[in-house]
Amino acid sequence: MREVAVIGIGQVKIGELWEQSLRGLAGDASLLAMQDAGLAHVDSVFVGNMMSSSANHQQHLGAYLADWIGMRHSDALRFEAACSSGAAAFRSGVMAIASGQLESALVLGVEKMTDSPGSEITFSLATAADADWELDQGLSFVALNALVMQRYMHEYGWKKDDFASFSINAHANAVHNPYARFHEPITLKDYQRAGMVADPINLLDASPIGDGAAAAVLVPLENLGKKPARPTIKVIASTAATDTISVHDREKPTWLKAVEISSKQAYQQAGLQPTDIQVFELHDAFSIMAALSLEASGFAQPGKGPQLALDGQITPKGKIPIATRGGLKARGHPVGATGMYQIVEVVQQLRVECGETQVENVRVGMVQNIGGSGSNIITHILQRL
Amino acid sequence: MREVAVIGIGQVKIGELWEQSLRGLAGDASLLAMQDAGLAHVDSVFVGNMMSSSANHQQHLGAYLADWIGMRHSDALRFEAACSSGAAAFRSGVMAIASGQLESALVLGVEKMTDSPGSEITFSLATAADADWELDQGLSFVALNALVMQRYMHEYGWKKDDFASFSINAHANAVHNPYARFHEPITLKDYQRAGMVADPINLLDASPIGDGAAAAVLVPLENLGKKPARPTIKVIASTAATDTISVHDREKPTWLKAVEISSKQAYQQAGLQPTDIQVFELHDAFSIMAALSLEASGFAQPGKGPQLALDGQITPKGKIPIATRGGLKARGHPVGATGMYQIVEVVQQLRVECGETQVENVRVGMVQNIGGSGSNIITHILQRL
Numbered sequence: 001m002r003e004v005a006v007i008g009i010g011q012v013k014i015g016e017l018w019e020q021s022l023r024g025l026a027g028d029a030s031l032l033a034m035q036d037a038g039l040a041h042v043d044s045v046f047v048g049n050m051m052s053s054s055a056n057h058q059q060h061l062g063a064y065l066a067d068w069i070g071m072r073h074s075d076a077l078r079f080e081a082a083c084s085s086g087a088a089a090f091r092s093g094v095m096a097i098a099s100g101q102l103e104s105a106l107v108l109g110v111e112k113m114t115d116s117p118g119s120e121i122t123f124s125l126a127t128a129a130d131a132d133w134e135l136d137q138g139l140s141f142v143a144l145n146a147l148v149m150q151r152y153m154h155e156y157g158w159k160k161d162d163f164a165s166f167s168i169n170a171h172a173n174a175v176h177n178p179y180a181r182f183h184e185p186i187t188l189k190d191y192q193r194a195g196m197v198a199d200p201i202n203l204l205d206a207s208p209i210g211d212g213a214a215a216a217v218l219v220p221l222e223n224l225g226k227k228p229a230r231p232t233i234k235v236i237a238s239t240a241a242t243d244t245i246s247v248h249d250r251e252k253p254t255w256l257k258a259v260e261i262s263s264k265q266a267y268q269q270a271g272l273q274p275t276d277i278q279v280f281e282l283h284d285a286f287s288i289m290a291a292l293s294l295e296a297s298g299f300a301q302p303g304k305g306p307q308l309a310l311d312g313q314i315t316p317k318g319k320i321p322i323a324t325r326g327g328l329k330a331r332g333h334p335v336g337a338t339g340m341y342q343i344v345e346v347v348q349q350l351r352v353e354c355g356e357t358q359v360e361n362v363r364v365g366m367v368q369n370i371g372g373s374g375s376n377i378i379t380h381i382l383q384r385l
Numbered sequence: 386m387r388e389v390a391v392i393g394i395g396q397v398k399i400g401e402l403w404e405q406s407l408r409g410l411a412g413d414a415s416l417l418a419m420q421d422a423g424l425a426h427v428d429s430v431f432v433g434n435m436m437s438s439s440a441n442h443q444q445h446l447g448a449y450l451a452d453w454i455g456m457r458h459s460d461a462l463r464f465e466a467a468c469s470s471g472a473a474a475f476r477s478g479v480m481a482i483a484s485g486q487l488e489s490a491l492v493l494g495v496e497k498m499t500d501s502p503g504s505e506i507t508f509s510l511a512t513a514a515d516a517d518w519e520l521d522q523g524l525s526f527v528a529l530n531a532l533v534m535q536r537y538m539h540e541y542g543w544k545k546d547d548f549a550s551f552s553i554n555a556h557a558n559a560v561h562n563p564y565a566r567f568h569e570p571i572t573l574k575d576y577q578r579a580g581m582v583a584d585p586i587n588l589l590d591a592s593p594i595g596d597g598a599a600a601a602v603l604v605p606l607e608n609l610g611k612k613p614a615r616p617t618i619k620v621i622a623s624t625a626a627t628d629t630i631s632v633h634d635r636e637k638p639t640w641l642k643a644v645e646i647s648s649k650q651a652y653q654q655a656g657l658q659p660t661d662i663q664v665f666e667l668h669d670a671f672s673i674m675a676a677l678s679l680e681a682s683g684f685a686q687p688g689k690g691p692q693l694a695l696d697g698q699i700t701p702k703g704k705i706p707i708a709t710r711g712g713l714k715a716r717g718h719p720v721g722a723t724g725m726y727q728i729v730e731v732v733q734q735l736r737v738e739c740g741e742t743q744v745e746n747v748r749v750g751m752v753q754n755i756g757g758s759g760s761n762i763i764t765h766i767l768q769r770l
Binding site: 135 | 456461464466485486509512514623625630631634
């Protein structure tokens with residue numbers, strides 16, 4: 001099995017980008033990543049995307065985007081695993097390079113969501129849940145997460161305000177990320193005044209959708225020269241685990257079993273412990289998901305996730321910095337692209353390019369992308385050599 | 386790079402299966418494949434599917450189906466490359482096993498199309514073409530192929546009847562395949578009387594859609610015991626190439642450049658010539674595509690594809706047998722599942738399980754799945770050891 005390195009990254013600012021097309025966004029991020037990698041050609045184009053079928057009436061994004069960015073005749077595919085589509089493409093790219101089948105891969109996450117009516121997007125997002133057992137009962141994604149958060153508060157005795165620090169940290173960090181959707185810091189008062197979406201999830205617990213694209217270039221580590229221009233970033237773990245598609249089928253709805261499996265496998269692959277992870281870009285689609293991810297990944301005991309946030313341990317200067325570029329909450333959540341934004345951001349941390357939110361002396365970072373309500377978890381650990 | 390073997394196959398009969406759900410179909414084919422492989426558990430579930438978003442309002446099929454078939458917590462993903470989604474999943478499974486990341490993969494193609502109105506399916510199929518440059522001009526998939534066929538007939542002087550042998554062979558073979566959608570042989574007269582769909586493509590030039598699922602189990606060759614119960618089927622080539630998404634962007638619309646690239650790479654990987662291929666399951670979505678695939682894969686000179694059919698060389702007793710189980714034309718074309726039916730059928734040939742349409746003394750078979758109008762080509766060569 002060949003070792004794999006990330007040699008280029010690119011991203012576009014997330015927003016409601018009326019003036020940009022799906023291929024425009026994808027092309028911009030891709031060409032930035034290839035320029036950053038110093039490559040004019042790649043063997044393959046791996047695209048993570050969730051909802052172009054409904055939102056853009058365009059499928060077959062592999063061939064479609066390979067053609068657009070000038071990589072005609074390359075190997076190209078689309079990967080879909082709901083909100084973990086970006087990491088799914090990245091993991092497949094890692095395996096393709098590791099297998100020896102390909103010598104370079106452009107991995108791209110893209111989503112163009114805001115051209116569709118909001119009701120259609122809410123419906124499309126819900127197709128990541130079980131159509132028969134969840135959708136047909138009228139559950140949306142935010143409603144599913146609200147049920148989990150209510151249960152969690154009931155079980156462990158947390159109050160609503162105890163979750164505010166997750167959003168405050170995310171928004172504070174996004175201020176310094178030019179690619180983030182939001183650049184406004186928020187206070188506890190803002191959080192308390194935010195409109196309720198699905199009790200107890202309010203507007204400042206929920207990540208915003210958006211249009212966006214982010215990309216990375218992968219090559220075999222053995223193909224790099226002895227003195228590369230940039231710090232070498234190596235993929236030291238790549239794992240994935242699923243859980244029941246329906247939340248109600250789980251033994252304990254407040255424990256992300258697949259996060260536990262995927263994280264443990266990742267630590268094992270990398271030969272590391274949770275305490276070795278210096279930055280963790282997790283999937284804070286809702287503040288409850290940030291708490292649950294910290295617990296199941298081994299950074300907090302069950303039921304103790306919010307304490308880490310309250311103690312300031314999730315900020316760039318804390319024990320386990322998360323959402324250092326704004327996270328899903330404030331950088332934004334263009335669903336199929338999110339996993340690739342997370343990868344790009346950890347590479348930026350490892351390259352020491354994060355300015356005000358740079359984690360000090362960082363050499364090892366973890367990235368975790370979640371599809372569905374905890375039903376597909378893809379974890380990567382990256383290391384600067 | 387580890388070598389990869391196919392140790393189990395499963396499929397369901399294609400049809401308009403009102404009484405079956407998407408997961409029912411997928412589950413049946415998967416469990417048949419696992420039973421055939423003698424495995425009770427697999428590491429991963431790779432799903433090829435094109436249109437569950439629009440046709441079934443269900444995405445996230447990796448986690449959804451892994452859960453359904455009892456492989457909860459496994460690694461699971463969905464792959465989409467239009468009508469080549471099945472082979473895309475298979476190729477990704479091959480690379481995953483080859484990389485050393487996984488020890489077993491259930492690869493599954495599934496499509497449940499007939500619950501939706503035909504107009505919606507026609508529209509969904511067309512999302513494999515370019516939404517801006519083809520769909521918006523009112524082109525459907527059959528219309529695109531009709532333009533190519535007209536041009537081909539004009540360039541090379543073929544008459545409409547010259548294409549009949551492709552459909553006659555496919556239907557004759559499907560009679561003996563219990564999993565095929567159609568079991569009626571057809572004559573030249575039937576072909577001549579068939580209703581026109583988009584001139585010159587008539588009903589007997591076009592493959593039928595359908596509901597279906599087919600699956601295979603992959604493991605590293607090195608994990609097989611010394612005396613396996615079944616003949617060992619090894620994957621000796623796996624390649625993919627794309628072309629322009631729009632047909633009008635090609636230098637020569639009647640030449641499948643990506644087929645040429647993908648096939649040549651496959652021969653090179655396997656160390657073989659076209660003359661070594663003893664059975665070829667190609668992508669005969671339309672009879673013109675069968676002719677073009679034979680040419681670009683090196684079995685006929687440009688413009689001479691129909692001659693092979695007229696000379697009887699594409700039948701199970703001919704030089705290059707195609708559609709030996711009915712092909713897309715008569716076995717049926719449940720789009721995202723088709724690539725896996727093709728794989729299953731070549732494995733059946735190599736295991737000498739094809740009865741009346743068995744190719745004699747066969748040890749090497751090629752499989753080629755096409756997405757879009759020749760815009761994504763995935764080729765595999767399998768060999769019985």
